Amino acid sequence: MGLLWFILIGIAAGWLAGQIMGNGGYGILGDLILGVIGAIVGGYLFGMLGIAAGGLIGALITATVGAVVLIALLRLVKKA
Numbered sequence: 658m659g660l661l662w663f664i665l666i667g668i669a670a671g672w673l674a675g676q677i678m679g680n681g682g683y684g685i686l687g688d689l690i691l692g693v694i695g696a697i698v699g700g701y702l703f704g705m706l707g708i709a710a711g712g713l714i715g716a717l718i719t720a721t722v723g724a725v726v727l728i729a730l731l732r733l734v735k736k737a
Contacts, residue, residue, distance in 0.1 A: 664689060666692065666696070666716050666717050666720055667689045667691075667696060667720065668688045668689050668692055669688075669717060669721075670688075670691075670692035670721040670723075670724050671688030671689060671690070671691035671693075671695065671724055672692075673717075673724070674691060674692070674695060674721055674724030674725045674728055675688065677721070677725055678729070691724050691727065691728070692721075692724055693720075694723070694724070694727055695720045695721065695722075695723035695724025695726075695727050696716070696719060696723055698723035698724070698726055698727050699720050699721070699722045699724070699726070700719055700723065701723075702722070702723060703719055703722075
């Protein structure tokens with residue numbers, strides 16, 4: 658059951674990040690990949706800042722923030 662929640666949060670976070678950054682979604686697989694990598698990035702960033710976000714909503718916020726940061730970094734690299 659934990660893997661299912663991880664996948665669902667990854668899809669939701671990837672889609673939310675796409676909406677926030679103005680691209681829309683990236684398709685189910687793209688949103689999942691973006692959300693999962695975003696969760697790793699967000700967890701690292703929140704850990705560095707000493708922020709703890711627990712529960713389902715905390716995981717979604719962490720993954721979404723990480724995915725937004727990831728999109729912003731990819732845009733910077735793509736411009737260069």
